[in-house]
Amino acid sequence: MMEEMCYIVATKHSGSLKGEHGTGRNVAPFVEMEWGNKAYGLMWELKELFDPDFVLNPGVILNKDPDVHIKNLKPSPAASAIVNSNCPSRDVTLTPRQRIAVYREMHRLNTLPDASSAEKT
Structure with a gap:
């Protein structure tokens, strides 16, 4: 259901999945859908260049786990x-x-x- 909603917002209507702060892990699995493969790849390149040890906000926004948005819910x-x-x-x-x-x-x-x-x- 979440993936379908993200598709409707980001792809079908060219919208943004983020409107406020604090949404990083919730939208991480859908960033590539929203921005496309090329931009998503560039984001990872920049992350690896400026934060090679992944200590700054690890797993937030850029996360290769497709289920991160449903894990460790608080x-x-x-x-x-x-x-x-x-x-x-x-x-x-x-x-x-x-x-x-x-x-x-x-x-x-x-x-x-x-x-x-x-x-x-």
Whole structure:
């Protein structure tokens, strides 16, 4: 079922299998399907060139095990309330992306000429 879904997204609709961080092992068996043989081979060449001992994120994204996405599954933390209580944004009304957009707009507005001082002259 997972392979069929990946085929539909990546091949049939030319989509991306990754939209967020933390998806490496889940999509590792399907990276070649998404990117094609040539790009996948190049990824392995770069990995072997820059990380010949495979110590950086071993088995994440590039993994020759076709079943890696169903091995060593970890359940959601039982104490999710404890995990969520440490979230720095939990009591904030804006999401991190919204805060970035607000900050960007504030910065843009601060770079505009001051209309009130122009009126006084």
